[in-house]
Amino acid sequence: MPPVIFLLLSLLLLLLLSSSHAADFCVADLTGRLTPSGYECKKEAAVTTNDFVFTGLGKAGNTSNLIKAAVTPAFVAQFPGVNGLGISAARLDIAPGGVVPLHTHPAATEFLVVTQGTICAGFISTANNVYYKSLNTGDSMLFPQGLLHFQVNGGGTTAVAIVSFSSPSPGLQITSFALFANNLPSALVEKVTFLDDAEVKKLKKLLGGTG
Structure with a gap:
């Protein structure tokens, strides 16, 4: 057999063998080291069915707060089985008059499905175009990553x-929390938001900021 063909066959065999032993999952070891690619994997012998089951999305969150809304996350910290799989979930409860203020998810696109009631939802593109709609039960909407x-x-x-x-x-x-719930001096907040001193101080007091 010509050496080149032998080499190619050897490489193909190595690829097949490595792919056959690819990890099926990487359940997070929440006591281990967190890296940019996720948590270290729990030893497979310690993995149980419960690592792949999350029961928290069936219970309503507590909306007795400033924004009258609650988020129940099923992220890797609460649901170790999603580690490394590129997916997670959450439940959103919004009481009458409630709001989830303008926010971003730097690391993910969000897909929302309304299961009860009506939600007005929207996002703002980097070109400052606004896309919003009133969503009823069964409707869904996408929010692109980082917007x-x-x-x-x-x-x-x-x-x-x-x-x-x-x-x-x-x-x-x-x-709003990033701007007014920290110790950034009010004078700087006023500069970057074009708000007057009284309004900045009012919002800082409301959201727990100082300075």
Whole structure:
């Protein structure tokens, strides 16, 4: 057999063998090291069925708070089985008058399905174009990765949605909290938001910020 053909066959065999032993999953070892690609894997002998089951999405979240909304996450920290699989989920409860303020998920696209009530939802593109719609039970909407988006209760009853993400750890940054719930000096906040001193101080007090 010519050496080149032998080499190619050997490489093909190695690829086949390596693919046949590819990991089926990587359940997160939450006590281990977190890397940019996810948590270290739990030893397979320690993996159980419960690592692939999450029961929290059937229970309503507590909406007795400032925004009258609650998010119940099934991210890798709560659901180790999603580690490395590029997916996670959450339940969203929004009481009448409630809102999930403008926020972003830096690491994931979001897919929302309304399961109860009416939700007005939308996002803003980097070209500052706004896409929003009133969604009823059974309707769904996409929010592209990293873009500012929001959800508002659009009716007189509690609204519920199930959302999925294209990452086990989508990340979250709420714009109003990022601006007013920290110790960034008010004078700087006023410069970057064009708000006056009284309004900035009012929002800082409301959201727990200082400075």
